[in-house]
Amino acid sequence: MLYLLLIFFPLSMACSVFLLRRLPRIAIGLSIGTLIIEVLLAVQVRVDDPVRVLGVTFLLSPLNQIFLFLFLGIGIATLAMALILPHGENFSAIGLLTIGQTVAILVMQDSFVTALVLVAIGLTTVLGIVDLPAGAGVLVSRQTLATALKYLVLMVIAGILLYIAYVLTDIFRPGELPGRISPARFILALLAAGFALRMALAPFHSWLVDLVSYAGSLAAILIIALPAPASLLVFLLTLQSFPTLLFEGGQALNVLRIGAAVSAVLSSALALTAGTLRQRIAYLIAGNCGIIFYGFASLSLAGLSGAILGVINLALAVTTVLMSLALLDNPDRAQATDRSDLFWRHPVAGAGLLGGGMALIGWLPLPGGTSYLLALQAAAANHWLELLTLLVAMALAALTLAQLAVQYLFGPSAAPMVAEPSLLGEIELDRPPPSRQLREPIGAVAIITVLLAVMVAIGIFPNLVLPTIEATVRSLAALGFS
Structure with missing residues (x-):
């Protein structure tokens, strides 16, 4: 079978x-x-x-x-x-x-x-x-x-x-114990x-x-x-399996929406104040998850459709960003935090980090942009304060990415090292060979490029997946979609 x-x-x-x-x-x-x-x-x-x-x-x-x-x-x-x-x-x-x-x-x-x-x-x-790794000479930290x-x-x-x-x-x-x-x-x-x-x-x-x-x-x-x-x-399956929870839940669904929106704002604010590159990426991921969860909790056609599309965007963006970080950290693990010109030294890894970050904060023409627009539509249908909360979260996330790009990606290139004058009796062979910048592996470049292309394709042509998503959401008869 x-x-x-x-x-x-x-x-x-x-x-x-x-x-x-x-x-x-x-x-x-x-x-x-x-x-x-x-x-x-x-x-x-x-x-x-x-x-x-x-x-x-x-x-x-x-x-x-x-x-x-x-x-x-x-x-x-x-x-x-x-x-x-x-x-x-x-x-x-x-x-x-x-x-x-x-x-x-x-x-x-x-x-x-x-x-x-x-x-x-x-x-x-x-x-x-x-x-x-096999043969590692150190213990787990x-x-x-x-x-x-x-x-x-x-x-x-x-x-x-x-x-x-x-x-x-x-x-x-339901209704077994009235009162x-x-x-x-x-x-x-x-x-x-x-x-x-x-x-x-x-x-x-x-x-x-x-x-x-x-x-x-x-x-x-x-x-x-x-x-x-x-x-x-699994959460979507739960809504399909136990629709009575939606009718008996009362104001609990409003609490879920507000909690998810506040979570997105808090995560985006923490991303803005984080001290390292990896921490900022982690908080951006958490903020994106908050907006996705808001879409699920809204229980509307636009919100659920945007949340499901956001899940697809999340999987692709996280893969792209973490692969780019792994490539930036290879072979010198400290260089991703010590340098400010990573894009100029590693253009493909830098583009993957920037493109994945843009997908996480909901910029068009990436699929995160369409997902965020649908989430905003669902928030506008609920209450203007919820819409304002989501907009604040998105603005903080965008400011974080801009700060990250300036601090780590597009900073000035390091000045070349000036050769010291030769010592008495020293010849050229006595000097250590100059360090050369390692090129990005071709295979890694191809993988990151394909991931970016897939995200851009889904972002430009969201109808590749949106009709299927909307058909699934409409099949939730308990929610009353038509």
């Missing part, structure tokens, strides 16, 4: 890749081949053809098909980048496990099972944080261990909150807290800042660009 093969084929291949971890190029090549076969299998799966196996319904909707190809493409690009840049010894095996579990979330239509799979992804990806422990604890807590919420929805009977306070608000609070932890909404954002600052960039892609968007698809 194709559904089971889509899930278990990368999981089983991860075991084989783990045995070849001492041969990294072979392991990565085998992993890339596995994902290419996954793409071929995904093409053969019939859309909207549900299958029930062992009490679990498997279904690939047109929207989930878009995300399936998106996640597989990101996985192939990340593994291909691992052929060029340093990575952990078990990176290939962890990547296949993560992608296999993400595919399971996309095709399973059971909220209880997907909540457990989200916890399993947290247990898998935490290994990527502490993973060291204290900051990295603290980051892994914080991420693990918070993801387990998020999974527990979601699972409790789903258990309560299973035993919840009593409805538990729908409490259930929505549990769901909001669980998804806020996974999406790094303020004040639950600290794990994201530490992850971007101390973990490897390629490992961070597997943790941010795959599970976070998949968790929002």
Whole structure:
């Protein structure tokens, strides 16, 4: 059966890749081949053809098909980048496990099972944080261990909150106890807290800042660009499975919208005052997640459509930005924070960092621009204060990116070193050879260029995905869309 093969084929291949971890190029090549076969299998799966196996319904909707190809493409690009840049010894095996579990979330239509799979992804990806390259002569740093422990604890807590919420929805009977306070608000609070932890909404954002600052960039892609968007698809599945929560929730949905908007403002303000390049990028990601969550909480056609498009933009932008950071940090890890002329020295990596940042702050013609316009439309339909809050968050994020570009990318080039006069009896051969600027690897340049091209194409032609997104949103009959 194709559904089971889509899930278990990368999981089983991860075991084989783990045995070849001492041969990294072979392991990565085998992993890339596995994902290419996954793409071929995904093409053969019939859309909207549900299958029930062992009490679990498997279904690939047109929207989930878009995300399936998106996640597989990101996985192939990340593994291909691992052929060029340093990575952990078990990176290939962890990547296949993560992608296999993400595919399971996309095709399973059971909220209880997907909540457990989200916890399993947290247990898998935490290994990527502490993973060291083969033959590394150092131990995992204290900051990295603290980051892994914080991420693990918070993801387990998020999974527990979601699972409790789903258990309560299973035993919840609307109107069974008239005159009593409805538990729908409490259930929505549990769901909001669980998804806020996974999406790094303020004040639950600290794990994201530490992850971007101390973990490897390629490992961070597997943790941010795959599970976070998949968790929002689980949120959409929850709305489809338990529509009574929307009618019984009352003012709880207003609180969710306001909280998401305030989170976006707070994250953007923290990005403006952050001390390092990586921290600013992390806060920009958290601010983007806040606006995406606002779109989901608005429960309108424009808001939900913009949020789903924003999830696609988030996955592509995070992959581009983190790959660019990894390329800037190679081979000298300190140069990305010590220099101000990174764009002139590394134009493709600098363009990837700038283009991904523009996507995160919602600039056109990138898909983030269309997503933000739809979020603003939803906010204008709710209240002018919500619209103003989102505009403030976007303005702070734009100011952060402009400050980042001036401070790190487009600063004056370093003055060339003046040769010291020769000492008495010194000849030219006695001097050390002058250091040469290393060129950007061709493969890395190609990957970043393709990612930027894909984002620009979706931004210029949003109708490539928007009709499918709007059709999915309209299928939520409980929300009353027509």
